[in-house]
Structures are given as structure tokens and as C-alpha cells.
Amino acid sequence: LNAAPGRALRQRVRFLPAPAPGSGGAVELVAARVPVLADHPLVRGPRFRKLKIGAGHRLDVKASGVFVLGIGHGNKLLTDLYNCHLTKVYTVGGLFGKATDDFSDTGNLVEKTTFDHITREKLERILAVIQGTNQKALLMYSNIDMKTQEAYELAVKGLIRPMGKSPPIITAVRCLQFALPEFQLEIHCLHETQQYLRKMVHEIGLELKSSAVCTQVRRIRDGVFTVDDALPRTQWNLQSIQEAIRNCQLKVETELEKTLG
Amino acid sequence: QDGGSLRGAMAGVARRLLRRGLGVAAGPPSTRQLREADEAAPVFQYAGKAARRKDRVFVWGFSFSGALGIPSFVRPDAGCKKPRRIQPTPYRLETEEKISSAACGYGFTLLASNTRDITKVWGMGLNKDSQLGFQRSRRDQTKGYEYVLEPSPIPLPLEKPQQTRVLQVSCGRAHSLVLTDSEGVFTMGNNSYGQCGRKVVEDEIYSGSHLIHQLKEFDSRVVQVVCGQDHSLFRTKKGTVYACGWGADGQTGLGHYNITSVPTKLHGDIAGVNIVQVSSYGDCCLAVSDEGDVFGWGNSEYLQLASVTETTQVNVPRHLPFKIGKVKEAACGGTGNIVLTEEGNVFVWGYGILGKGPNLIETAVPEMIPPSFFGRSDFSPDIRVAHVRCGLSQFAALTNRGELFVWGKNLRGCLGTGRMEDHYFPWRVTVPGEVVDVACGVDHMVSMVRSFT
Numbered sequence: 001l002n003a004a005p006g007r008a009l010r011q012r013v014r015f016l017p018a019p020a021p022g023s024g025g026a027v028e029l030v031a032a033r034v035p036v037l038a039d040h041p042l043v044r045g046p047r048f049r050k051l052k053i054g055a056g057h058r059l060d061v062k063a064s065g066v067f068v069l070g071i072g073h074g075n076k077l078l079t080d081l082y083n084c085h086l087t088k089v090y091t092v093g094g095l096f097g098k099a100t101d102d103f104s105d106t107g108n109l110v111e112k113t114t115f116d117h118i119t120r121e122k123l124e125r126i127l128a129v130i131q132g133t134n135q136k137a138l139l140m141y142s143n144i145d146m147k148t149q150e151a152y153e154l155a156v157k158g159l160i161r162p163m164g165k166s167p168p169i170i171t172a173v174r175c176l177q178f179a180l181p182e183f184q185l186e187i188h189c190l191h192e193t194q195q196y197l198r199k200m201v202h203e204i205g206l207e208l209k210s211s212a213v214c215t216q217v218r219r220i221r222d223g224v225f226t227v228d229d230a231l232p233r234t235q236w237n238l239q240s241i242q243e244a245i246r247n248c249q250l251k252v253e254t255e256l257e258k259t260l261g
Numbered sequence: 262q263d264g265g266s267l268r269g270a271m272a273g274v275a276r277r278l279l280r281r282g283l284g285v286a287a288g289p290p291s292t293r294q295l296r297e298a299d300e301a302a303p304v305f306q307y308a309g310k311a312a313r314r315k316d317r318v319f320v321w322g323f324s325f326s327g328a329l330g331i332p333s334f335v336r337p338d339a340g341c342k343k344p345r346r347i348q349p350t351p352y353r354l355e356t357e358e359k360i361s362s363a364a365c366g367y368g369f370t371l372l373a374s375n376t377r378d379i380t381k382v383w384g385m386g387l388n389k390d391s392q393l394g395f396q397r398s399r400r401d402q403t404k405g406y407e408y409v410l411e412p413s414p415i416p417l418p419l420e421k422p423q424q425t426r427v428l429q430v431s432c433g434r435a436h437s438l439v440l441t442d443s444e445g446v447f448t449m450g451n452n453s454y455g456q457c458g459r460k461v462v463e464d465e466i467y468s469g470s471h472l473i474h475q476l477k478e479f480d481s482r483v484v485q486v487v488c489g490q491d492h493s494l495f496r497t498k499k500g501t502v503y504a505c506g507w508g509a510d511g512q513t514g515l516g517h518y519n520i521t522s523v524p525t526k527l528h529g530d531i532a533g534v535n536i537v538q539v540s541s542y543g544d545c546c547l548a549v550s551d552e553g554d555v556f557g558w559g560n561s562e563y564l565q566l567a568s569v570t571e572t573t574q575v576n577v578p579r580h581l582p583f584k585i586g587k588v589k590e591a592a593c594g595g596t597g598n599i600v601l602t603e604e605g606n607v608f609v610w611g612y613g614i615l616g617k618g619p620n621l622i623e624t625a626v627p628e629m630i631p632p633s634f635f636g637r638s639d640f641s642p643d644i645r646v647a648h649v650r651c652g653l654s655q656f657a658a659l660t661n662r663g664e665l666f667v668w669g670k671n672l673r674g675c676l677g678t679g680r681m682e683d684h685y686f687p688w689r690v691t692v693p694g695e696v697v698d699v700a701c702g703v704d705h706m707v708s709m710v711r712s713f714t
Contacts, residue, residue: 097304109298109299112299112302112304112305113304113306113307114304114307114309117714122713125663125695126713128662129713131636131641132636132664133691135636136691139688146682146684146685146686147619147682147683147685149619149620151618152617152618152619152620152685153618155634156631156634156686157633158633158638188640207713207714208714209307209308209714210307210308
């Protein structure tokens with residue numbers, strides 16, 4: 001980054017003494033544009049000695065997926081994005097038949113159960129109930145008076161969302177794959193932690209009169225950033241990062257304007 | 262030399278002991294040990310392949326009339342517990358049989374089962390007009406109970422009690438109707454306006470009465486019975502509608518405003534039309550034909566029938582020319598009406614909290630409730646409303662996923678959402694199961710629910 005060509009040096013106008021033409025010996029002040037030497041890299045040293053990097057929404061050690069970082073001035077945008085309260089999308093993989101103490105497949109085994117009575121239909125019924133109760137929570141934690149006409153208008157469009165602190169809320173769930181004993185869910189949520197999602201998998205198992213552990217949590221969308229925008233391990237170099245920042249700038253700006261006004 | 266060989270022998274023994282595994286090495290269990298412990302763990306079975314979904318009944322609302330059927334709410338068992346006046350969220354009611362039909366009246370409830378056993382109908386709540394039949398009091402064998410606090414069997418005078426099945430029940434303000442498959446309709450309760458289908462007896466005392474009247478004279482088998490506030494409607498297999506009872510608002514639809522004490526056939530715009538559903542709860546009535554047309558008669562003070570007439574009482578069934586599509590089901594409330602079309606859209610009109618925000622108080626033309634309230638979105642586009650029901654000032658909608666949405670005036674907690682305020686748009690009721698059917702009353706509701714697994 002320091003080797004890249006920097007900005008052009010600042011210029012300023014100075015009145016320099018210069019010999020006047022013709023008068024021989026008398027000195028005149030002539031305006032001239034000269035570079036400010038205090039900005040020169042040989043005087044100042046390398047432009048970047050440390051970079052301030054901030055992280056967006058937390059991601060567990062055991063989870064994977066999109067992780068948003070802000071560099072330098074981008075950290076201010078991070079706080080704005082946090083205040084937008086946009087939903088995040090995860091793909092959660094689960095396994096029926098086991099229950100562990102930390103709800104993931106690497107924990108200590110608590111119980112093993114049968115699971116051959118579980119069908120896709122039963123799972124979808126449970127998911128519908130989860131969605132319904134969370135829908136109610138969405139309306140209740142949004143702190144809008146339900147008796148007003150504006151609340152009705154927002155509710156019709158589906159724009160009611162808690163704009164402050166709230167417990168984890170799941171806005172949508174659906175079953176992507178179902179092959180006993182494994183299953184995969186797509187979860188859209190707000191204000192959640194990955195451990196909460198693993199606990200939800202465990203509770204789904206309990207509700208179906210069996211048990212389940214979570215094998216995989218992968219974030220595929222964080223607000224406006226999707227897996228396509230994210231850089232994999234092989235692309236963690238300066239050029240790709242700069243390009244990615246440039247590509248996402250417009251998206252972030254429009255989203256912030258739309259939500260925060 | 263001896264010590265050396267002894268030490269060698271001791272070392273050899275120790276090594277052999279370790280090799281046999283009697284001396285276990287300490288430290289965290291290896292993956293192989295974990296896996297072996299995993300496989301050796303016992304497997305529990307909580308539900309087998311033949312596990313069936315259970316049918317349950319949930320009640321909520323005002324409990325002091327006994328209409329919820331839970332005596333401990335009115336008379337607590339333990340001395341320290343306080344009586345519960347209102348049950349704001351669904352509470353499970355234990356029943357002996359699977360309940361197939363339920364109806365809520367004005368302060369009382371009827372539950373009916375499809376069984377061939379002798380006891381087919383249970384009633385609870387207000388019994389001051391014997392709308393729950395005669396409930397013999399245990400303290401005084403000659404008198405009956407005025408308030409029945411738990412579901413008590415109603416003795417129906419059936420000819421073949423072990424063969425007849427009860428299909429449906431319906432409750433009005435102070436009377437109730439029971440529909441059987443082969444023995445006609447049984448009516449009980451108040452008959453001061455002839456709503457029980459028998460001649461009005463002057464100064465009849467209804468409290469503690471044993472009289473249950475049987476109605477059999479219709480042109481074909483009765484397939485649906487509906488109670489309005491003080492009148493009764495009967496729909497037969499041929500698609501005709503009969504009515505009896507109070508008619509001052511024209512709710513009997515017989516062309517006059519007098520009392521009718523014998524079920525009489527309705528004509529007007531429904532003559533010759535095959536009616537597939539009738540509905541009433543207050544003083545207005547709606548009927549749906551097999552072609553999706555809606556007919557209405559009765560009270561129109563709240564603009565229920567204002568689309569066809571300016572008068573406030575209509576005593577002859579009139580066709581309501583709504584351009585909303587083919588209507589599948591209709592429900593009447595006290596001041597508002599609701600219909601469900603074939604596409605699964607819900608339309609409301611009338612007066613009161615109609616479900617489109619606090620600004621819509623009255624309308625004569627049906628307005629659609631946006632389907633996004635019932636859960637329909639890009640994520641789940643195939644959610645449809647399957648049934649609509651009406652209480653006196655509340656509305657209820659059931660979706661095809663088994664979710665119950667309610668809105669309207671929250672009188673004494675009857676909406677069941679847990680909040681005591683009125684709801685101006687559809688709000689989900691959290692029930693631990695898939696809701697199959699719901700019956701709405703004035704201040705309480707009963708739902709029939711199937712468990713998830």
C-alpha cells in the first residue's frame with residue numbers, strides 16, 4: 001500500500017524574492033506555486049504505518065461465511081449499518097438422533113434418540129410455527145403503537161422491524177434439504193448469535209420428539225453483502241480488497257439512505 | 262545380582278500391566294475413545310412410526326360465566342389461588358372424546374363429538390334458559406344448575422342413541438340447536454320468540470325445563486343449522502333455507518316482521534338457488550350459493566346490506582352484487598360481515614373494527630384485507646386463508662397452514678392474543694398445534710387443534 005503512487009503533493013502560493021528584470025540588483029516579490037515540503041514522503045515517512053480495521057456483526061469460531069470489515073473511515077459506515085438493523089441469512093445444517101451439551105456435533109454427547117418417525121411435513125409444520133411466533137415478536141419489539149394508521153400501513157408492507165435492542169428474532173425459515181438424518185435450513189434473522197441458531201436446531205429436534213445437533217452454520221448474507229461480494233482466502237490481497245470496496249460503495253450508500261434517510 | 266533381577270522382574274510386571282490396559286493413561290479422551298463411547302450409548306425412542314397426532318380443544322376469553330369449562334377459574338380448588346376472570350391466551354380443555362364440532366353462544370358453549378356412544382354433546386356456561394338442557398343439581402334433585410362450570414353431558418331424547426351421530430351444534434343468545442344425521446334437529450332453550458321451532462307458550466318458565474324439541478319436517482335432510490341472536494336458520498340438502506324466531510329486523514327473511522314459531526321456507530332472491538352455506542350471529546344473515554353469489558337479509562343498520570338498499574331492515578333475501586370473485590364462505594357478526602373467496606382472499610364490510618387499521622370504521626362495499634397479514638410473502642407464496650369465522654365484534658381467519666388470525670374488539674380478552682387491547686389488523690394467536698376449526702362467541706372462543714407430531 002505504501003509502495004503505490006500516493007497523492008500529488010499539496011501546493012501553496014508563496015511570494016518568493018526574485019531578481020527584478022531590468023532594475024539590476026533590486027529584489028521583487030513574485031507569486032509562485034511551490035509544493036509543501038512537509039508532505040514529502042522523505043520528510044514524513046511511509047504514509048500508512050497502521051490501519052484501523054473494525055468488524056461488523058460477530059461470527060463464531062465454529063461458523064463460517066460472510067464477515068464484513070471496515071477499514072479506516074469505513075468504520076463510521078459500520079455503525080450506520082448496524083443501526084439499519086438489516087436481516088442476515090444463514091444456512092444451518094443439522095443432524096437428527098443426537099443431543100450434545102453445546103448443541104453442535106463436537107460437544108459431549110447427552111442423549112441419542114430414534115428419528116425414523118420424522119418426515120419433511122412435520123419439520124415444515126414446526127418451521128411454520130417458529131416463523132409465526134417470531135412474526136409476532138417482530139411486531140411487539142418494534143415499539144410502535146399498534147392502534148395508529150401508520151402502524152397499519154407499515155404492517156401491510158411488512159416494514160415493521162425492531163429499530164433498537166431486541167432479543168434474537170427470526171423473520172423467515174425454510175427447509176432446503178431433507179435427507180434423514182441430515183437436514184439443511186435457510187434462516188433469515190435479526191440480532192442473533194450463532195449459538196442461538198444452534199440452540200434453535202436443538203429445540204427443533206426436541207419439538208419433533210427426537211433430538212438434533214447443528215453441524216454447520218454459514219452466513220450467506222449480512223445486510224447488503226452476499227457471498228458473491230465476499231473475498232475467499234485466495235483473494236486476500238490489496239487489489240481485490242480495493243476492487244471489492246469500490247464495488248460495494250454504491251450499494252451501501254443507497255441502503256443507508258433508504259433506511260436512515 | 263538378586264536385586265537387579267528383582268528390579269528387572271518388577272519393571273517387566275509393570276510393563277505387562279500397562280500393556281494389558283489395567284493401568285489407564287491419564288489425559289483427555291482420544292477421538293477413538295469418544296467415538297466408542299458414542300456408539301455404546303443407549304438410544305431412546307420417544308415416538309414410534311405409528312405415533313398419531315392428537316386432537317385437543319383450547320379455550321380462551323371470559324371465564325366467570327363458566328363458558329370456558331374450567332371450574333378452577335371460577336371456584337379455585339386450593340384456598341390460596343385467586344379466581345381467574347379472564348383467560349387471555351389459549352388454555353387446554355381436557356375432553357373425554359374427540360370434539361368434532363363446537364359452538365359459542367352468549368355466555369355458554371356446546372361441544373359435540375361424532376361418536377356413536379350415548380353421550381354425544383357436552384355443554385358449559387350459562388343455563389338460565391335451559392339452553393344446555395336440564396342439568397340436575399346435586400344438592401337439590403328437583404332443580405337444575407343455572408351455571409354449568411365444566412363440560413356436562415346433555416341428555417338428548419334420541420330414538421336410537423347408539424346409532425345416531427351428531428353432525429353439528431349451534432348456539433344463539435339463549436337457545437341452542439343440535440343437528441343429527443338421521444333424527445332431525447333438536448332445539449332447547451328460550452322460546453319466547455319461537456326460535457326453538459315450537460309454538461310460543463305464554464309465561465313459560467325456561468329455567469330448569471326438561472323440554473327438548475325435535476324438528477323433522479323439512480323438504481329434505483337438514484345439513485346445517487345456524488343460530489342468530491333470537492332466530493334459527495336451517496339449510497337442507499336440496500339447498501333451501503328455513504327460518505323461525507324473532508323477525509323484527511327481518512332476519513327470518515319471510516317477508517314480514519313478525520315472530521315465526523314453525524320453521525318456514527325462505528323465498529325472495531334465493532328461491533330456486535342451491536344454497537351451500539348460511540351464516541348468522543346477530544340480526545343479519547348471509548347465504549352463499551354454489552355459484553359463489555352472496556345473498557343477505559335482516560338488519561342493515563350498520564350498512565351490511567347498504568349495497569342494495571337504503572332501508573335498515575330487509576325481510577326478504579336479496580342478492581348482493583359484489584364484484585369480488587366467487588365466494589366460498591361467509592360469516593356474519595353483530596355489525597360486520599366477512600367473506601372468503603375461492604382465491605383465498607378475505608373481504609370485510611359493515612361497521613366496527615374491520616381489520617384495515619383504525620381509519621376504516623364503516624364501509625358498505627367489501628374491502629380486501631391484504632394477504633401479507635396472514636403470512637403470504639415472496640418467501641411463502643402459497644399461504645391461503647381456508648376458513649373465516651365471526652363473533653359478535655371479532656373476526657377470525659384460519660390459514661391452510663393451521664394458523665389462527667384474529668382481529669376486532671377485544672372484549673374481555675376474547676381474542677386470545679395475550680393483550681387486552683383491540684386489534685385493528687389481523688394478529689396471530691399462538692396455539693401449540695395446528696388449528697383445525699374455531700368457534701367465536703361474544704366474549705370467549707373455542708378452537709379445535711391438532712398437535713404437531
